[in-house]
Amino acid sequence: MEKGYFITGTDTNVGKTWATIALMRYFKSQGKSVVGMKPVAAGCLMLDGRLQNEDALLIQENASLQIDYDLINPYAYELPVSPHIAGVKDPVRLDHLAVKFELLKALADIVVVEGAGGWYTPLNEREAISDLAKVLALPVIMVVAIKLGCINHARLTHQAIKQSGVNCAGWIAVCTDPELLNGDENILTIKVGVDAPLLGVLPYRESADFNFFAEQVQI
Ligand SMILES: Nc1ncnc2c1ncn2[C@@H]1O[C@H](COP(=O)(O)OP(=O)(O)OP(=O)(O)O)[C@@H](O)[C@H]1O
Numbered sequence: 001m002e003k004g005y006f007i008t009g010t011d012t013n014v015g016k017t018w019a020t021i022a023l024m025r026y027f028k029s030q031g032k033s034v035v036g037m038k039p040v041a042a043g044c045l046m047l048d049g050r051l052q053n054e055d056a057l058l059i060q061e062n063a064s065l066q067i068d069y070d071l072i073n074p075y076a077y078e079l080p081v082s083p084h085i086a087g088v089k090d091p092v093r094l095d096h097l098a099v100k101f102e103l104l105k106a107l108a109d110i111v112v113v114e115g116a117g118g119w120y121t122p123l124n125e126r127e128a129i130s131d132l133a134k135v136l137a138l139p140v141i142m143v144v145a146i147k148l149g150c151i152n153h154a155r156l157t158h159q160a161i162k163q164s165g166v167n168c169a170g171w172i173a174v175c176t177d178p179e180l181l182n183g184d185e186n187i188l189t190i191k192v193g194v195d196a197p198l199l200g201v202l203p204y205r206e207s208a209d210f211n212f213f214a215e216q217v218q219i
């Protein structure tokens, strides 16, 4: 089994966090110790005297052991905008994130790392999420929100992941739209067009049922 996975998506707001928590709980159910990381978070609130992000807090809560917030989320930016804009005064440094990642890696069997935005979302003036995934040398899992337009987004993102030279371990379909027609056919079309395994389908749920979601994934 791999030491960890890097979770990217076809866009922001596609279900990366829900899929990340589902995977963390899945690995726990397999008897593994798990920690998670949200290396860069844009959109934070001041809590206990420091900026904190809800994805990172959820990841912290779901770890097998207690981990300091700073290790889970080294870059916590206040504004919910692209990280290269939110972080203009304190830009992301990939070498800094690599050090934090190594520390986390030593603590558990598996580290699940949630990206920010999509594959080419900029982290600073020069580098994007794709560069971070390469530096961490993790296989990538692509999260696809099953909604109108997702077939094109899934094909584009998968092609870009392959072009970056990293291994795509698979993809997860997240049904975020209760009104969508022909959801199953959308999933089937992506499955046929993308040469990476479908690791699970998270059905639409009014509220996050992470134990149920964990039962829907397999890797
Ligand atoms: N299985 C599901 N059923 C219903 N709604 C869902 C499901 N998964 C995700 N959602 C909805 O989609 C929203 C975005 O999901 P999530 O926060 O996981 O996205 P994200 O890709 O992590 O976003 P960001 O780029 O901000 O990190 C959730 O707040 C929820 O409203």
Ligand SMILES: C[C@H](N)[C@H](N)CCCCCC(=O)O
Residues within 6 Å of the ligand: 012, 013, 041, 042, 043, 079, 080, 081, 082, 083, 116, 117, 118, 120, 121, 122
């Ligand atoms: C604020 C949001 N929820 C994410 N944290 C950041 C998404 C940045 C997307 C930038 C882009 O690719 O255009």
Ligand SMILES: [Mg+2]
Residues within 6 Å of the ligand: 016, 017, 018, 055, 114
């Ligand atoms: Mg998220």
